[in-house]
Amino acid sequence: MVQNWNDKNGNFNTASAMDFLPREQLKFIQSQRLSAMVQHAYNNVSLYRNRMDAKGVKPSDIKSIDDVSKLPFTEKSDLRDTYPYGLFAVPSSEVVRLHASSGTTGKPIVVGYTEDDMEVWKTSVMRCLLMSGINRGDFVQVCYGYGLFTGGLGAHGGAENLGCTVIPASTGNTERQLMIMRDFGTTAICCTPSYFIHLIEEAPKYGIDMKSLPLRHGVFGAEPWSEQMRNYVQKNTNVVANDIYGLSEITGPGVGCECSEQNGLHILEDNYYPEIVDPDTGEVLPDGEEGELVLTTLAKRAMPILRYRTHDITSIITMPCKCGRTLRRIRRIGRRSDDMFIIRGVNVFPSQIEVALMRVEECTPNYRIILERQKELDTATVEVEVGEEHYTDSVSELDALRKKIRTSIMNIVGIKIEVKIVEPNKIPRSQGKAKRVIDNRKI
Amino acid sequence: MRLKQLSVFLENTPGHLEKVCKVLAEAGINLQTITIAETKDYGIVRAIADNPEKAADTLKDNGFFAKLVEVLAVEVDDKPGALADILKYAAEVGLNIEYMYAMTRPMNGRPVMVMSFKDIDAAEKIFG
Numbered sequence: 001m002v003q004n005w006n007d008k009n010g011n012f013n014t015a016s017a018m019d020f021l022p023r024e025q026l027k028f029i030q031s032q033r034l035s036a037m038v039q040h041a042y043n044n045v046s047l048y049r050n051r052m053d054a055k056g057v058k059p060s061d062i063k064s065i066d067d068v069s070k071l072p073f074t075e076k077s078d079l080r081d082t083y084p085y086g087l088f089a090v091p092s093s094e095v096v097r098l099h100a101s102s103g104t105t106g107k108p109i110v111v112g113y114t115e116d117d118m119e120v121w122k123t124s125v126m127r128c129l130l131m132s133g134i135n136r137g138d139f140v141q142v143c144y145g146y147g148l149f150t151g152g153l154g155a156h157g158g159a160e161n162l163g164c165t166v167i168p169a170s171t172g173n174t175e176r177q178l179m180i181m182r183d184f185g186t187t188a189i190c191c192t193p194s195y196f197i198h199l200i201e202e203a204p205k206y207g208i209d210m211k212s213l214p215l216r217h218g219v220f221g222a223e224p225w226s227e228q229m230r231n232y233v234q235k236n237t238n239v240v241a242n243d244i245y246g247l248s249e250i251t252g253p254g255v256g257c258e259c260s261e262q263n264g265l266h267i268l269e270d271n272y273y274p275e276i277v278d279p280d281t282g283e284v285l286p287d288g289e290e291g292e293l294v295l296t297t298l299a300k301r302a303m304p305i306l307r308y309r310t311h312d313i314t315s316i317i318t319m320p321c322k323c324g325r326t327l328r329r330i331r332r333i334g335r336r337s338d339d340m341f342i343i344r345g346v347n348v349f350p351s352q353i354e355v356a357l358m359r360v361e362e363c364t365p366n367y368r369i370i371l372e373r374q375k376e377l378d379t380a381t382v383e384v385e386v387g388e389e390h391y392t393d394s395v396s397e398l399d400a401l402r403k404k405i406r407t408s409i410m411n412i413v414g415i416k417i418e419v420k421i422v423e424p425n426k427i428p429r430s431q432g433k434a435k436r437v438i439d440n441r442k443i
Numbered sequence: 444m445r446l447k448q449l450s451v452f453l454e455n456t457p458g459h460l461e462k463v464c465k466v467l468a469e470a471g472i473n474l475q476t477i478t479i480a481e482t483k484d485y486g487i488v489r490a491i492a493d494n495p496e497k498a499a500d501t502l503k504d505n506g507f508f509a510k511l512v513e514v515l516a517v518e519v520d521d522k523p524g525a526l527a528d529i530l531k532y533a534a535e536v537g538l539n540i541e542y543m544y545a546m547t548r549p550m551n552g553r554p555v556m557v558m559s560f561k562d563i564d565a566a567e568k569i570f571g
Contacts, residue, residue: 393450393512393559394541395480395487420484423454424508 013162015123016130018270019325026326029270030065033298038062038071041304044089047082048072048306068273068296069284073307079109079249088112090302100148101248101347108148111248112302118157120299121251124268125158128257131266131325132219132242134188136163139214141184143177143191144222144345146170150252151222151345155190158254164188171195174202181215182208188217190253192345193225193233193241197376200236210237219244221253223342224333226442229376230262243332249308250295256330264317264329271299274330275307276316279337287316292337293330311338339437341371343380346415350436353382353417356409362390362401366427373441381418382409385427444550445567446557447495448514451488451507455481463488463507470501476557478544491546491557513563516546517570518553526556529570538566 021029039059041048051072052058061070079087088095096115100108113121134140140159144151152170159166169180171191177199180186189196196218203210215237221244233241245265246253255272256265267274272295276285279292293310297303313336317329339350350369357363367384384405392398398421406419428435453459460479467474477490492498495511502509519525533540538560546555560566 388508391452391508391510393448393487393489393510395482398485398487399482422485423452425506426454 013126013130013135015126015162018268019127019131019266019327021270021326023326026270027065030273030298031063033270034065034068034273034296035059035062037296037298037300037304038306040089040301041306045087045304047078047087048304065273068275068307071296071306073282073294073309074305075309076109076249076311079111080107083107084110085112087303087305089304090114095302098148099150099153099248099252101150109249111150111252113300114302117251117300117302120271121154121254122157122161124251124254124271125154126162127268128244128254129158129162129164129188129219131257131259131323132188132217132244133240133260134159134162134164134217134219138164138187138217139167139185140164140188140190141167141169141177141181141186143169143171143189143195144253149345150246150248154246154252154254155219159188159190174199175206178203178206178208182213185214187214188219189215189239190219190221190244192222193220193229194223194344194377196220196233196239196241197229200233201375213238215239218242219257221245222345223378224335226334228442232376245330245333247295247310249305250297251300255295259321259323259325261321261323263321264331266321266325266327266329269327271297273298274316274328276314277309279311279313287328288318290315293333311336311340313337335439341369341378341380341437341439343378343417344415346413348380348413348415348417352412353409353436356412357382357384357405359408360401360405362386363405366429367436368427369437371437371439371441378441379418381420383420383422383427385424386421388424391424444516445563446491446514446516447511448557448559449488449490449492449495449498449502450510450512451490451502453486453488453507455483455485460486460488462505463502466501466505466507467492467498470497472498472501475548476544476546480542489542489544512559514557514559515563515566515570516550517556517558518550519556521554529556532569533566536565536569538562538569 042059055072057070094114095112097113100110142155144155146152156166156168167184169177218239218241230241242258244253244257246255250272256267258265275294276291277294285291293312293314295308297305312333314330314333341348357367364385370381372379402419402421409417473493475491480487499509499511541559543556543558
């Protein structure tokens with residue numbers, strides 16, 4: 001049997017070997033890891049133990065990766081309800097890193113990593129960068145936020161492990177980002193796709209010609225993006241723009257990534273096992289069918305996660321990839337089964353907006369969120385009705401109220417979202433569950 | 444002279460103002476003047492109607508959000524410096540004009556400015 005160990009760029013790194021394992025061997029590793037992980041989770045996390053007991057599933061029932069569907073699901077609300085450390089399966093003395101992401105009601109969710117978990121994470125990101133054609137010798141500018149968000153330090157760790165020259169630029173200050181890109185000779189960039197498009201648009205203002213830069217690789221993630229955006233990036237720069245997928249609950253960036261084929265994202269399924277389920281019934285769907293992505297961590301000690309409901313809608317591609325990797329691919333994420341939306345890399349739940357509005361006494365509970373894509377950038381606008389007595393005759397008072405609402409949202413969500421005070425009864429009233437998010441984007 | 448001004452909060456979209464004027468026309472209400480304070484997203488239409496109460500009710504019945512706000516109609520001499528004198532006087536007594544606009548019809552042969560004050564009672568004593 002011929003194995004194509006090198007990718008199309010001719011690069012080989014032993015870390016990538018796992019990408020090319022024969023399926024049988026991969027399945028053997030997955031099965032071994034799953035059964036050990038389930039035993040560990042059952043012994044150390046009461047939530048998992050109680051759920052498995054309630055389903056009548058014992059750790060000894062989990063012998064093969066095919067048994068994964070016997071396990072109970074985990075929801076984001078479980079992480080919130082056990083805040084901060086309720087799903088940790090090791091003593092704090094073994095936890096070397098904490099990260100956090102926004103929760104649905106303003107309270108964050110916390111994730112932890114052991115030393116081994118950190119290695120798995122870094123190696124995962126490293127394999128993703130390799131898939132995208134990045135290697136030792138590349139100057140990697142990381143413009144994800146550094147801090148509690150997994151994006152910055154996650155991408156950083158992988159790039160550094162790979163032996164790249166890492167530039168921890170973090171977010172913001174567009175002029176400085178562009179200056180660094182030009183002066184330091186950045187060859188690869190990791191950021192949100194919308195931020196990179198912003199950089200492309202701003203570059204001419206600072207006299208920078210993106211096409212004359214040595215920048216060749218872009219690994220973009222943390223928000224859904226489209227083929228149209230890829231075409232825009234690849235047309236206006238010399239960058240090969242690849243999609244990377246990840247979420248803090250599972251590890252952060254590095255769960256999956258596109259290869260040189262740019263046709264679906266390989267999931268690193270030796271570490272993160274993907275299933276597709278019917279979002280309504282939870283029933284497992286065969287490869288090829290569209291449904292909700294569910295992920296199980298196979299190699300995480302500090303915080304093992306069983307069958308996490310990502311609410312991301314996709315399908316598993318059945319055809320083997322031309323790049324030679326045996327890791328299955330998922331189609332790019334275009335939509336979600338819940339109302340969550342992502343603006344500038346930040347997860348926003350309508351419930352957060354609602355809490356922010358309720359903190360402003362002038363607001364009524366009648367609101368909706370309009371999502372749009374302008375010049376390839378996602379924007380959100382909150383439309384809200386205020387109490388009748390607050391529709392004053394004064395433009396300045398209305399404007400002050402608008403700013404007050406915007407500040408309240410900023411305090412909870414962490415980013416600036418535009419607010420529009422609309423006429424009374426403008427927001428359609430619905431019988432059942434109100435439709436809060438109007439998505440006018442075409443992804 | 445105290446007037447009841449019609450204030451309508453309107454979304455800044457095409458056809459919206461036309462609809463306001465249309466429902467008033469259909470109710471047989473004549474507008475003496477109309478002006479719009481606009482921002483990017485919305486506008487506040489301010490109008491003096493012949494029958495302000497009926498105008499407000501008509502608009503409300505048609506789904507608009509109309510309010511009556513008290514303003515002052517001030518006659519101004521039709522000559523250079525007349526308005527400046529009034530404004531100077533208002534400033535001297537500490538009255539702040541929130542906004543103003545002109546009526547389309549003269550009163551007693553003189554032009555009329557509609558002015559909005561925070562403290563309309565004090566303003567009326569001086570300009571009423």
